[in-house]
Amino acid sequence: MYRDIATKLVAAIQDGIFTVKLPTEAQLMERYQASRNTIRKAIDLVYQQGLLRRVQGSGYYITNIQLQHKTVVNLSARSLFNSHVHPRTLTSKILTFDTIHGDSALSRKLNIPVDEELYRIIRLRYWHDQLYCLEKAYYLRSVVPYLSTEAVNTSIWDFINEAYGIGIANSDDYLSLTNLNKEEAELMNLAQGATHLALDSCNYYKNNGLLDFSHTIFVYPDLALYFHTTNLANN
CATH class of the missing domain: 3.40.1410.10 (Chorismate lyase-like)
Structure with missing residues (x-):
């Protein structure tokens, strides 16, 4: 299930639903009707692909490669997405x-x-x-x-x-x-x-x-x- 949620998070980032920062874990739990552990595993998968950066005490921010004008081929994402x-x-x-x-x-x-x-x-x-x-x-x-x-x-x-x-x-x-x-x-x-x-x-x-x-x-x-x-x- 966490892989499916990770895929949905990637889609939300690429579709401009999340543009600056991910919602909190509690908000994502409600959005995807999943446990905290499942949400954390999904976030970790997306983080591993270089789409997020972690700021201690503040949360996860969208990596700016998603905001660049030129087309970006993210080869880091091949294994999972x-x-x-x-x-x-x-x-x-x-x-x-x-x-x-x-x-x-x-x-x-x-x-x-x-x-x-x-x-x-x-x-x-x-x-x-x-x-x-x-x-x-x-x-x-x-x-x-x-x-x-x-x-x-x-x-x-x-x-x-x-x-x-x-x-x-x-x-x-x-x-x-x-x-x-x-x-x-x-x-x-x-x-x-x-x-x-x-x-x-x-x-x-x-x-x-x-x-x-x-x-x-x-x-x-x-x-x-x-x-x-x-x-x-x-x-």
């Missing part, structure tokens, strides 16, 4: 949505059997009517037996969580600079060879089972990446 890596109001244009069987290249990359059945999704994503990224994603059908077109058009992660109760336990993320190949350039109507930031991600659910692999190329201007690190040792 994968759907919030990107802005919440992205729109999608589906280029490919089909079922394939993995080849030797995918088998090596994902450490899965050859011929593993996968959903393949290639889509362009837009933010304020401007191209934001090109995303190529593969989902294991052994884990996600059905994906709807509506989910692919909106939020795949919301659909998976609601339909199957599956969340991300951990992920491996690789950032790199990539030069657009001919196919990528044509899909985005950009110059072949242009350099952009790419993110390769493998997401895992419970017991370290692979759920998906994605390759995302970001092309939105003024894009900022955010990482949050918590120092657990007292110096």
Whole structure:
């Protein structure tokens, strides 16, 4: 339950419901009809993602990354709130949505059997009517037996969580600079060879089972990446 409340807190922050400071624990207990312990665990999850800062004796304040004008990709949030890596109001244009069987290249990359059945999704994503990224994603059908077109058009992660109760336990993320190949350039109507930031991600659910692999190329201007690190040792 505390994970669900944490997700609602993140949404409230991103939607501008909480803009400066979180309500008190008592107010959140009433708002979400939850115990103090559940609220504290939910707040702690959000804090771990770098969305809050703790002021002793005063409470939790919203981190100012949420108030910046430029688009911020919060990579700290991937493990618990994968759907919030990107802005919440992205729109999608589906280029490919089909079922394939993995080849030797995918088998090596994902450490899965050859011929593993996968959903393949290639889509362009837009933010304020401007191209934001090109995303190529593969989902294991052994884990996600059905994906709807509506989910692919909106939020795949919301659909998976609601339909199957599956969340991300951990992920491996690789950032790199990539030069657009001919196919990528044509899909985005950009110059072949242009350099952009790419993110390769493998997401895992419970017991370290692979759920998906994605390759995302970001092309939105003024894009900022955010990482949050918590120092657990007292110096």
